Amino acid sequence: MSTGPSEGVASILDTLRVGIVMLDGNGKILLWNPITEEILGWRSEQVVGRRIQDFLEDGYGEGERLRDQALREEGRWRGTMRILHSAGHRVAVEGRVTLLHDRQNRPVILANIVETSRIRAVEHDLAALDALFASSPLGIALFDTDRRYVRVNEALARLNQVSAEEHIGRTVHDILPSWMADEVSAVQSSVLETGEPVVDIVLRAPEGPGSRSVSYSRLTTDDGEVLGVSGVFMDVTERHEALEKIEAARERLALLDDVGVGLVDRFDVTAISQALASSLVPRLADYSSVMLISAAAHGGDLPDIELLTGKPLFQLGVAARDEGPTVNRMLRVGQDVPFLADSFFGRTLASGVPHVASSPRELLAATYPGDPKMQAALDLNVHSLMAVPLRARGVVLGLLVVSRAEGREPFGRDDIALAMELADRAGVSLDNARLYARERAGALMLQRSLLPQKVPEPPGVTVAYRYVPGSSGTEVGGDWFDVIPLAGGRVAFVVGDVMGHGLHAAVTMGRLRTAVRTLAGLDLSPDELLRRINDLADDFVQSSDDPLIATCVYAVYDPSTRRCSIAKAGHPPPLLLTETPEGSWEAQAIELPSGAPLGVGGVPFEPWELEIVEGSVLILYTDGLIEARGEDITQGIERLCELLSGGPVHRDPYTPATIEDACDSVIDDLDSRTASQPDDDVALLMAKLGGLPQGSAASWTFPAESYAVRRAREVVRRTLREWGLDALEDTTVLLVSELVTNSMRYAHGPIGVRMVRGGSLLVEVSDPLPDPPRERSALPDDEGGRGIRLVAREARRWGTRHGPMGKTVWFELALA
Secondary structure (H helix, E strand, C coil): CCCCCCCCCHHHHHHHHCCCEEECCCCCEEEECCHHHHHCCCCCHHHCCCHHHHCCCCCCCCCHHHHHHHHHHHHHHEEEEEEEECCCCEEEEEEEEEEECCCCCCEEEEEEEEEEEHHHHHHHHHHHHHHHHCCCEEEEEEEEEEEEEEEECHHHHHHHHCCCHHCCCCHHHHHHHHHHHHHHHHHHHHHHCCCCCCCEEEEEEECCECCCCCCCEECCCCCCCEEEEEEEEECCCHHHHHHHHHHHHHHHHHHHHHHHHHCCCCCHHHHHHHHHHCCCCCCCCEEEEEEEEEEHCCCCCCCCCCHCCCCHHHHHHHEEEECCCHHHHCCCCCCCECCCCCHHHHHHHHHHEEECCCCCCHHHHCCCCCCHHHHHHHHHCCEEEEEEEEECCCCEEEEEEEHHHHHHHCCCCHHHHHHHHHHHHHHHHHHHHHHHHHHHHHHHHHHHHCCCCCCCCCCCCEEEEEEECCCCCCCCCEEEEEEEEEEHHEEEEEEEEEECHHHHHHHHHHHHHHHHHHHHHCCHHHHHHCCCHCCCHHCCCCCCCCCCCCCEEEEEECCCEEEEEEEEEEECCCCCEECCCCCCCCEEEECCCCCEEEEECCCCCCCEEEEEECEEEEEECHHCCCCCCCCCCHHHHHHHHHHHHHHHHCCCCCCHHHHHHHHHHHHHHHHHHHHHCCCCCEEEEEEECCCCCCCCCEEEEEECCCCCCHHHHHHHHHHHCCCCCCHHHHHHHHHHHHHHHHHHHHHCCCCEEEEECCCCCCCCCCCCCCCCCCCCCCCCCCCCCCCCHHHHHHEEEEEEEEEEEEEEEEEEEEEE
């Protein structure tokens, strides 16, 4: 190694700035080096030849005499002097003075001077460093550029269990285990190369349990020369353990929060069980399963715990870190889990206290001897299994079973407490889901019982319908539909929707449907029927604080005339699917007055009448079919029209099968948009509207003259013979005579007679008089008053309906 001067290499002499002064025996200055010039400000040419006393604080005083005496007696002196600076102030320097002799034995004095302030700073720094190494509880080490120990304190020697002397000149590879030395050496190299300090790297202790914090920084001079690295080492075992406990607690809280959030919006027992099991793997366990008693799994009433003995549990939710046949043997959704009363599972169910199995013997005793599921657990190296009761309202619903395999610590007290908290939260959700399933089943059964159990299909009409309950849980909706046969072969179609959900909405829907069917029997026009229903709105609600709000569309179709009269109360518009001139099929909304929802009042209902092209399809529905989040209702109507225009109906609209296909297509589209469960109930009714067979109806109009009765009898008799209904001739002619006679006597206007042959024989007599005939008891000597009583006795049914030009009295006779 070179020992000569090196440019740019700094040393402690540069820091101290040692000045050199040489004097002759008389105190004259012979040499004044450049460092002295820097310290005192005097240039060499200014001072050489002058006496040193000229620059001392006291000249040749007591201090100078003591220095001379020391030099004569000992040949050297050390002390502090105050020398005049060229700027006029005094500089305190510490000097080392030595008495020498030249070749002629003449005395020469050599003095080295250093500024007192600088040397004191260096002394303080060195003292502080010594104190730090000696007293610091932290391990401290200095390394050279070859990463060899230069200095080590006793604290580090104790951490490494190697004496401080044995560290010097060696590297970490000589002191630490290889796995730790490689990582530490890499850190040292990085710090030496980049100069970036590395702070608080936590490493496992070299021997035994524990952790230590390691920090490294590069050592450089003021000029940037790299001297090595310094390291600080601290035993952080307690801190690390505390942090691990805090982190474990945080993870437990996060798991509780995640499980709570994951279960809060689920109302299905199976979904809750699977969500619970999945959330625990791998965060708490390697394998998990949720096992429930039959009542909890299938929505029944919970039995006493004594009745659970001998009955298997149902495994509804499973999760595993691995897959394979062994895992499937242990965990499989839907399998029964039998167990003995005195088994591991049986005791947990009976006592409600969690149990942990920590040995193969305890694992094999979890259910019953020879259970292949427990043997599969051993084959998977499961060494710790915990069974926790799932409880709600003091009743055990089943078990949460979690297990850990080789590579993880056994379950501890903190794990048991966490599992109990998870089980308690899940138990409440499971019990709510059980109650939900039971209530939903009851609500749906009630709602379906209020809907039509059998839909009639009058002549000339083909009907298809669908009802889809929404996803609102036990909160069933108030949607309904109905097909009501009317007099004269006519038929009424109804679709309605009670606002709100729940049993109240379902019951209100049932009342509305009953009221509509009752009023439909009066042959009221659609607008009149809605008006009367609206007048009864207060009778359909349980309290004035919960008013009725419902929408409804009511349509009446007459196959004999192919005319349809429609009115609606705040309901989405019906659609009509018709054939275009080009031969294709197109669905369009029927634009008719909207009307206010039932229960609102103040808005009249207006009828809309249209003539139907034979084979057209009338489509009534509730808003659940067309509503979508973030979408205007008109967009839903347009989407439905596009779907129907291109759907299966266009292939052959005259066959019932295609109407059913159209319903399926619409519901399939709904399922695809709502993940198979719409938010709201959906009622859909499609009716293919046709006419009566050729020659099934006949009608006549007579003036209110005396011969009208005779003419009416003649045409009725002739028509019945043409239809082959001779057996009904006498009765029909008699009843028509009575009704025409009444009209001629009181109406004084044209009299209409119409007959329709279908499933029965319908006869209608119309006149301009709006007042309906009244049935009364005639006295023996009365000439009249027996006509309506005669009609009521002979006809299968009869009635009166009002029209825009008067009234119509009708009766039906059963065909032979």
